[in-house]
Amino acid sequence: MKVENHRFNNALNPVQQPPRVDTSDANKMNRLMGDKPSDKSISLPxxxxxxxxxxxxxxxxxxxxxxxxxxxxxxxxxxxxxxxxxxxxxxxxxxxxxxxxxxxxxxxxxxxxASPELFALLERELLGSFSGRLLAAPPKDNQELKALLSEQFPLGSQKEQVLWHCWAELKDIPDKAPVLDLVRKELSFVIQKNAMVKNMLTYSHKLDLS
Known part of the structure; x- marks a missing residue:
């Protein structure tokens, strides 16, 4: 049965742009199509x-x-x-x-x-400069804090570590309540997100993905 859905698509995309042809992609496809199966079976493993x-x-x-x-x-x-x-x-x-x-x-x-001195050294090297950065130029909002975090700490576990460190560094400094509140909110979000990801990875074998 043919379903007419062009009106629905037009409503979502008022201006339909023609697909752009990427010559590099076309060249890659030509090379792939020209490869012999035997070549790929040997090179990939x-x-x-x-x-x-x-x-x-x-x-x-x-x-x-x-x-x-x-x-x-x-x-x-x-x-x-x-x-x-x-x-x-x-x-x-x-x-x-x-x-x-x-x-x-x-x-x-x-x-x-444990080597407490080594741990303290690594903590300063990896995390110490970020709290100083927040003190020198406090982020205006949550989105700016997220952007700053992503520049230096791409992984969720790294974000959690540095936010804990920042919270400990900033919580006793007067007049830093606004940035401390941003750190606290982002830390809460990151902890929940990391827990969710860990749970998904732990129990993913039980999911029915068919």
Missing amino acids: QKNTDNVTQAKARTTTIREWYETLKRSGNFSAAALSSTLKDAFISPSEKKVALWYAFSQEKSAKDTEK
Whole structure:
């Protein structure tokens, strides 16, 4: 049965724009169509294997860097910067390594494996500058705070950590009630969102997606 829905579509889209042809997409499609099945069947598994190997190598490098730093007992900012420079090239790799070390120290907190000085150093390195940024230029509203967070902390778990840190830093400072209220509201939202995502990941195998 044919259903006439052009009026409904026109109501949602008053101005219908012709589809734009992307030549790069067309070229990609031509290359894909020209590939032989045998080529793809060989290259894709090999590419996946290479990616897994590279990921394992990066994880090993980060873990070894963290363990070496912890054994050294030198938890100064200068030592941290020097070890990062020796072990990693890109800023993104250094950031991943710092978050890995922070997570490990946070998990070890209040145990015999904990290194309070190292944890404090990592906390200052990852989170300390953000509260100072909020003090220097307080966000005007919740949307501005969200934008500032996303610039520096792409992951939900990272946002939660820095918001907790900011709340602890700002709560006893006079005349900071407006920015503290923004932090409190955003922290509440992020906690709920992270819990929802964790719940979905934990029980996703029970969902009927058919």
